[in-house]
Amino acid sequence: MDATKLRRAIARTPLAPVAAFPKRFARVARHDAKVLRASARWLVTSREHHNYTYELTKLSRHHLTWFVSVVCDIPVQQVRGYVAEIESDDALRHHIEQATATAARRGLADRKVRYARRVGWYAIVRATHPAHVVETGVDKGLGTCVLASALLRNAQEGHPGRVTSLDINPEAGYLARVAPWSEVVDLVIGDSIASIGALDRPVDLFLHDSDHSRAHEKREFDAVEPTLAPGAILLTDNVTSTNVLAEHAERTGRRFLAYRESPVNHWYPGDGIGVAW
Known part of the structure; x- marks a missing residue:
């Protein structure tokens, strides 16, 4: 009996799990060894303790551009152009590097x-030209700088806008306190639900990235709903943990899509983007 016929014969017997164990064990060991190597490298080379930063795999980047293309109904080539735009923004990159290096919290940031x-x-943001973006959860302000950079580009093309950034920590947002990015940022310190209730103009794009508990995420989307402009877009950074935005989209008659990122050489499995529009 040749090897293939022997394997098939064993697969039909009670011995199948025992025979397959070495191969299964080897696959698990290879996977765990890869995670352990990435974890050990991160422990030695990174200072971050939360809000981890990393690059995306090439495939994950492709999927992200198509995700944005579908949501915004624009050609994927246009999305790739926007991605190249932010990644080639040397002024922003240099600012973030220098601000991080001199910040009081530099010991906990890369x-x-x-x-x-x-x-x-x-x-x-580049594709939809929102006049008013609201984000909850600022931390260092990396995401705020990204949003502000898009708004500044939009303004150069005749589509001005501002971002209202909400955080309960008075030390939050130190990366976004420098011009020109700060010129389009309104940093509000306080409880996000109360701050949303105090907004004085319609919201074109809302991003939840604060307290990631299911209850708080739901409270934020419920609170912002009356303030939304027609055609507003809702984003959540919590889509890999909850179904809150999907449920909100269903209740309010919106479409919903989710994207999950894949980091390069990192132990953390990544977050994602949930969008309702």
């Missing part, structure tokens, strides 16, 4: 600039 899924935020 100087290397890695936008990951945030280039998707940038492309959406």
Whole structure:
């Protein structure tokens, strides 16, 4: 009996799990060894303790550009142009590197600039020209700078806009406190639900990236709903953990899509973008 026929014969017997164990064990060991290597490298080379930054795999970048293309109904080549635009913005990159290096919290931040899924935020803002963006959860302000950079580009093309950035931490947003990015940023310190209720103009694009509990995410989307402009876009950074935005989209008659990123050489599995429009 040749090897193939023998394997097939064993597969039909109670011995099948025992025979397959070495191969299964080898696959698990290879996977775990890769994760352990990435984890050990990160522990030695990175200072980050949350809001991890990383590059995306080539395939994940392709999927992100198509995701934005579908949501914004624009050619994928146009999205790729927007992604190239933010990644080639040397002034922004240099600012983030220098601001990180001199910040009081520099011991918990990496100087290397890695936008990951945030280039998707940038492309959406560039494609839709929102007059008013609201983001909840600012932390260092990396995402705020990305949003502000897109708004500044839009303004150069005749589509001005501003971003209202909400965070409960008074130290948040230090990357976005320098011109020209700060010129289109309104940083509001306080509870996000109360701050949303105090907004004085319609919201064209809303991004949830604050307290990632299901209850708080739902409260934010419920709170912002009355303030939304016609055709507003809702984004969540919590889509890999909850179905809150999908449920909100269904209740309010919107479409919903989700994208999950894949980091390069990182132990963290990545986050994603959920969008309702």
